[in-house]
Amino acid sequence: MVKYLIVVLFIISSNAIALEQVDLDKMSRQLDVKYTLLEANATCPAHVAQCYLSELALTLPYDLSDKSWVIYFSQLMPIIHGSNQQFDITHINGDLHKISPSESFTGFIAGKAHKLRFYTQNSQITRSEFMPNYLLSDAKHALAAKVIVSTLLGEDATTGLETQSYLTPFTTLSQLRTSKSDKTPWMGPRYHFENSHKPLETSSPKGIIPKPSAMQLTSDKKVDLSGGIRLVLNGITRESVSAALERMSTVGVNERESGVLLDISLRKTSGARDEAYTLLVTEAGIYITANTSSGAFYALQSLMGLLDGKSLLVSEVKIKDSPHYEFRGLHIDAARNFRSKQFVLDTIKHMASYKLNRLHLHLADDEGWRLEIDGLPELTEVGGYRCFDLLEQNCLLPQLGAGNDKGSSVNGYYSRQDYIDILRYADKHHITVIPSLDMPGHSRAAIVSMEARYRRLTALGKYEAAQKYRLVDTDDKTVYSSIQHYNDNTLNVCLPQTYAFIDKVLDGVQGLHRQAGVPLNTYHIGADETAGAWLKSPVCKTLLKTYGSLNGYFIERVSQMVTEKGVQVAAWSDGLGDVRVHNMPTNVQSNVWGTLAEGGHVVSHEHMNRKWQVVISNPDVTYFDFPYTSHPKERGNHWATRAVDTRKVFEFMPDNLPAHAEVWRNSRYHHYEANDIQSGLNQGVMATGIQAHLWSEMIRTDKQAEYMLYPRLLAFAERAWHKPKWALEYKKGRIYSASSEYFDKSAQLEREADWQRFISILGYKELPKLAKEGVFYRIPHVAIGLNKNGETTFFTPIPGFDIEIKTAQGWQPAHGGIPLVHILAVRAKRGNRVGRTQLMNSP
Template sequence: MNKLLALSVLCLVTPKLVNANQHTIDTLANELDVNYRLISASPKSCPGDEKKCYLSELTLTNPSNLKDTNFAIFFSQLMPIYAVESTHFDISHINGDVHKISAKKHFKGFTKNTPEVIRFYSKDSQITRSEFMPNYIISDRTASDKVTARTIKSTHTRIDPVTGLERQPYLAPFTSLAQLRVSKQDQTPWMSPQYLYQTQLKPSLNTAPVSLIPKPSRLNINSADNLVKLSKELNLSPELANNNALSAALTRLELFGIGHSKTGIPTQLNIDNSLANEAYQLTLAPNAITITASSNTGAFYALMSIAGLVSLNNLSVPSLTIIDEPHFEFRGLHIDVARNFRSKQFILDTLSQMAAYKLNKLHLHLADDEGWRLAINDLPELTEIGAYRCFDLTESECLLPQLGAGIDKSSPVNGFYSKADYQEILKFAALNHIEVIPSLDMPGHSRAAVKAMDARYKKYMQAGEQQKAEQYWLSEASDATQYSSIQHYNDNTLNVCLPSTYTFIEKVIDELIAMHHEVGVELATYHIGADETAGAWLNSPACNALKASTPELTSFNGYFIEKVSQLVASKGIKVAAWNDGLGDTNPQNMPSKVQSNGWSMITEDGYKEVHQQANLGWDMVLSTPEVTYFDFPYQSHPEERGNHWAARAIDGFKVFGFMPENLPAHAEIWQTKEHLAYRADDNQERLNQGIKFKGLQGHLWSEMLRSDSQAEYMLYPRLLALAERAWHKADWQLSYAEKGRIYDKQSGVFTAHKQAERDTDWQRFAALVGLKEIAKLEQQGVFYRVPTVAAAVNNGKLDAFTPYPGFAIEVQDKQGTWHAINHIKDVNDARYIRARSETRVGRSLSLK
C-alpha cells in the first residue's frame, strides 16, 4: 500500500451528514449501554465462502430518546468482522483490531430503552473473555477535531473488590460449551470443580520437605536433628560481605529475617576453579556455613539456595550439603512491554524473582506494532508518537487505540523507558546475574517504528530538509503492496529493500550498544525478532529492483535477516531470532553464532523445525508455546485470562512435567489445542547425535495484560515451575531416543513407572510452592494466582482440594454467605467454592 495514502483507509465513505455535537458525544459516553455477546464459536454455517467463523452480537441501549445520529463508535475486535446483520448499523474494519460502528442513513436515533442489535460474523478465533477488549470510543462520524472523543463508560472494566480480578460488565456471561469450543471436533473441557477433581493430583504432603525450588542436583541431610538456626544471622567472611556481586542475594536473605552480624554463624567462601561457572557447593552446619564456587555467580546461587531452604515462619533447617549446577545454560523469561507497557518497577521486581529461582536471561521485547518503548537519541518520534495510543486517526500525535487502549495517553498501557530507566534495569539485572536481551521486532511487527518515522519524514519534508527526512525513513512512497499481517495490519512492515531501513537499524543498535557500555554491561545478544511477515513488498519498486539485480534472492525476509545478522555480528554481538524467520535464511549466509527461539508448536510437528535448526549448530532456546507461553490461560474456563491459539490450559503441573530433551514424546501425555490426541513421528528430521538444546524460555506476551497485577497473575506461580525445569533435569524425564520412534497415546515410552516418579516429584514441588513460596510472594506484594478448587461429593460429603497445599477452602451457601468447607453440613446447600490465602481470595467456581 502507498504509505503516504494509508490514512485514506481511515477516511471511510459515509453519507454527508452533520457531525454530532459535543453534548451528544458526552451524553452517549455516559449513558449508552453496550453489551457484547458471543453466541457461538462454531456456528452451523458462515456467510460467504468462509468455512470457519464466530457469531456474536452487540446490543446498544440508550435510556433516553436521542435523535442525533451522526456519531461513530470505535472499538477493538481482535478478529476482523466480515459480515454484519443489522437494520440500523454497519461495522467496518479500520486497521489492526480497530473497527468502526456507523449508523445507516435511515437510522432516526435511539428510542428510550429500545435495544439496537447488531449481529455479526468474525474470522479466526476469539473465545476467552479477556480477548474481548474494553474502552469503546465514541466520536463524531468523521472523528474530526471539532468534538472531543470519549470512552463509553459501560465498556470500562472494573476490579472485583474481593478477588482483585478484572470484571467486564459489557460482556455477557459465557454459559455454554458452544462459546468455548471452536469446532465440531473440539473436545476442550469446561474445567469445573468436578473436572479438576478427576484430573488433578491431590496434595499428599502437609509439611514442606527439606528441599528448594529449583531442585538441586544433590541434597544430602547430614543430621536431621542437628538444626542450623539461621535466625542467629550469618557472620560473613570478607569475600562475601564486601562483594557487591552478592548484594542482591544478601538482600533477599535479609528480607526473610536472615541478616548478617559478627555474632552470627561463620559463613565463608572457598574458590574452586574446577567447578563450572554457575555451579556451587553448600554445607550448612550449626556452627559453620561453607560455600564453594568458582565464580560470583555460583556463590550468588548458593546464597539464594539458603533463602530457598527456609520458610518465613521457620528459619531452621537440618545440617545438610548441596552439590548443584544448572541443567540448561540459558534459563530465560521473555516479557513483552510493547503491546501493553509494563512499569519499570514491574521489571525490577520480576528480575528479583527471576534471580531467586535462578533464571538468568531477560528477553525484553521493547517494540512491536502497538508500541516502541525505548528512547533513542536523535529519534524522539519513536517515543513521542510510537510509545502512545490515543484517539488520533491521523496518527500525528499517537498510534491508533489498538487493544482497547482508550483515549488517555497517561494510561499505564502507554509509556516508555528513558535511557536512564533502561540503564537502571541493566544494572539491576547485572546485580542479579541476569543478562538483558533487548528485542525491537523487525521487519514485521514494526508499525510503531514505521509510523514514528513517517512522522519524522513529514516533519523534515515540511521544513524543506529532504535528505534528513529520508535518512531513517522506513517506507517507500510508491510501494503499492496490499497485505494483511497476522494481526490484520496493512502497514506494519518496514521496507527491507531501502538503504534507509538499514541506516535506521544500525542507528538503533549503536545507541543500544552505547547505553549498555556506559554502565559497564556490554550488549552480548540482540534479538531481531524476524517473525510473521506476510505478503509485504510484493509491489515495491525498491524490492523489484533488488530482485532484478540479485536473481539468487529467494526471500526478502531471509535477505533482511541475513543482512541485519551480519551487521549485528560485525559489532561483536550474538544475533537471536524466532525460528520461523530464521527458516527463511540461507544458513551459510548467517554468522557463526546464532540463537534460535523455537516457538513452532510441538502438536503440529514443530519439533521438526526445532531439530533442523539445532542440527545447524545454532543455540536452540525452547520457546514451545503449548507450555511456555504464560499469556495463555491456566485452565480452559472463560473466566481465565489469556490467549488460546496454541493451548487452552497451561497450569503449573503441565510446565513442571515438560520434558525439553524429547519434544515428540509429549504426544503420549499432551493433547492438541482442541483437546484431541495426536501422533508425533520422529523418524524424519531427527536431532543429530550429541546435539543439545541451549535452554528454555518462558514468555509473557501482553496483548491482554493491561496492568502489572494482571501480568503478575499470569506469571506466578507458573514461573517457579519454569525455573524448576530450566535448572534441574529430573530422573523421570525422558532423554532423546537414540533411534527414531512414533509417539502417541499408546506408544508407552513414558511408562507408568516414570509417570509415578513424576507425580511423586510434583508432590514435593507443590508442597514447596504452597507451604513456603506462596508466603514469600505474598510478603513481597506479588499478585499471584490463587488456585481454583477441585471438588466432588463422596459418600454424601463434599471433598475438595487445591493443587498446592496450604490454602483454606470456602463454600458459599444458598443465602450467599461464605463458610469454611467443614462448616457446610448439607452438600445440597453448597453453591460456589473458592480458595483463600492469608490475604487473598481466589476465583470461585460453581458447584452446580
C-alpha cells in the first residue's frame, strides 16, 4: 500500500512539474513529425465549399506524460476541423497555428505515433506549400523555443534541390487534384513524351536571345575577338556602356590598341524607338549606331549574344533591332522571404543581358519590411525579421515556416547604402528600379513595427511623437480576415497618422534615389485592401458615407501625394478598380493581373482604353512562383495555373490576351472561352509592356529563386523584346475557344519552327553561359516513350543535356535498347548538375 501511494504521489508530482529547458531541448531533437496530405479534394465539414484532409503523426522514442508543451507551425490555409480528441489546434494569425495537448491527452508512449487528422480550407497540392520549421515551446513561453529537428529542411546532395523529410511522399492523383472536376494531369515522363516537342537541332543556330527585328549573315567569315577590341566612341560616354564592356571583359574580350575596331556612335533615327540600334560586324571592324546610350548598350549585349561561349569568334552579321515593348519588367518579392543584395545585383546583370529594363522591387508586405527608412528604425529592426516572439517585441511572428533564427536567409533588409548600391548598379545596366511598399492591405510588418516605435517613445514619455506614425486605431472594433488570413494587416485609411507615415516613407525613398543620383520615376503603392476592414472604425463613419470605396479614397489620396512629389504612381489593377478615374492623375501605371482563364483580358482592355500605362501581369503565364509542370515536387503555388513551363512563356501573345483561350487551359485543365465582344480595345491602343513576377512565399533561398527564374526569364525576355510573325493579331469583338481556330495551322507551324530556333540557342549557348556564372537554373525534365518502331525513346524539351535511366542495376546512360518496362526512373544532367529524378510509375 505504501509503495502504491509513493508511485501515485510520484505521478502526481511529475505531472505538476512543467518542462525544463533540458526536457524541451531533448523533445525538440527527438520528436518525429510526419505530415501526410491524405486528399486534396476532401468531403468537407458543413458550410465549407473546398478543403483538404491531412494527418500529422507525432512520435517520441520515450514515454512523456507532460502536458505543458505546445507546437507552433505554419499551415497556409486555416485549419477548420480536427478529429483527434487528445489535441487542440488553434489558428493564431496568418498561417500560424498551435497544437497543444487537450485535457484528454494520455501522453506519449515510446515509439507509438499520435495521429491528428484535420481539414483545412481551400487546397494545397505542391510539396513546397507545406511549411517547415515547427517550433516547440512550453505552454507559458518561459523557456527558449526550439525548432523541431525532424521538420528542418535538407538538400539533396545530387540535385541541390530542397528535401522535406517531415513530408511523406505524394503518390496519387487524389493529392494533385483539387475538385471532382479537376482534370489536371500528373506530368511525368510519359506525359511529357506525349505532349512535348522533341528538339530537332543538334547545335545552336546563328541567332541571339531575344530575337532581333532583323538579322542577316553577310558572309561565312568570322571575326576573332580574342585579340581584344579598340573602342571608339562618338557622342556617347564610356560610363553609359561600361557594364556591357565589363561583361565582355569577363569572357576575355578586353580593350587593346591592337584589337578589332569597335565603333559606337549615337545617331538619332527619326521614327525609331529610343532603344533602337544597328550592329554591323565586318572584317574591318564592328560598327554600332544607336538612337540613345541604351540602344548602344543593347547592341553590345547582342554582340555578346553572338558568342557561343566556346570561342571568341563572331560571325559577320548585320542586325537592325528595336524593342516591341517600352516596359520589359521583372518583379522580385523580397518581402515575404528576403532576397540578398547579391541576388538582386546578379539578377540585374542577367536582366540587362537579355534587354529587360524595369526592376519592380516588392519591399514590404505582411511578413517583412525590407528597406531602411531614415528616422523609423523599427521598420527594419523589428519588421525585417521573423522569429518566435508571440508579443512581437523584437520580430514578427514566424510566418511561412520561418523558424526562430533571425540570421536565416528568409530574414534581413537592405540598408540605405545597400539600396543606393542597387539603384546605381541598375542604372549602370539601363534598368529602372520601381520600389513598392504595399498598402493599405498587406501592411502588417509596418503596423507591428510602428507599434514597437510607439512603445519605445511612450516609455520615454514622448507621447506626441509616439502617436505621430502609429498605425493602430484602438477604437476600431472591426473583425476581418485578409486573403492570407491576417486579422490585423490593414492600415486604417481614415487616420491622419496613416498619411503622415506614408509621406515620411515616400520622402525617405525619394531621398535615397537622390543620394544615388538616380531619380525616383515611378512608385508602386500596391493598392491592395482587406475586404471588410474599417466597417466599425469610428473615424471612418463620415468617409464611409461620402465615398463608395474607402480603398478608392486611399488610392486617390496617395496617388495625389506621389504625383505632387513629381513621381508617377503605379498600382495593381484590382485596387485601381475602386477609384474614380477623374480623381486620378493622367499618368498612371496599372499592373493588370486578372487570370486570363477568368476573363482577365477585360480589365486589361478597360485600363488601356483609359490611356493608362498598362503592364501585362497575368498570373497564368507571368507568375514564376508557379510550377514549371504539374507535379508535386515542382516548387510553386497553384491557384491561377498548374504549369508555367518555358514553352508556355515563349508562346505568350500579350497583344492579344483573349486569344489564349484557343491554346491554353484553366487551372483545372479545362478549355475555357474568352469573350471580347463587350470589352474590345480602342483603335491604336496597346499595353506599355509586360512584367514577370517572382513572389516568394514558397521561395526560401536565393538558389530556389534562380531555379524558378531560369530559363523561363529568357523566354519572357524574348516576348518582351520581340513580337513574332506567328502571333495572332488582335481583332476587336471576337469570341475565342478551343474550337474557334483563329490560330491556324500555318501559324502553328511557324511557331514551332521559331520554338526550335529558340530552344537550340537556349540549350546549346545561353544555358552554358549561365552555368559558367554559377546560376542554378532548372535542369529540364525528361520525356520518355516508345517510337513508331516500338523502341524506347528519350529527349529533354530543351536540348544539350545528357539523359540517365535507372533500372534494377542502378543509374546508367540512356539508350534505346533498354525495354521501357525495365526503366524505374529518369533524369537529365549536364556537367556536375543533375536534374530532379522522375519516377516512371506516375499515377
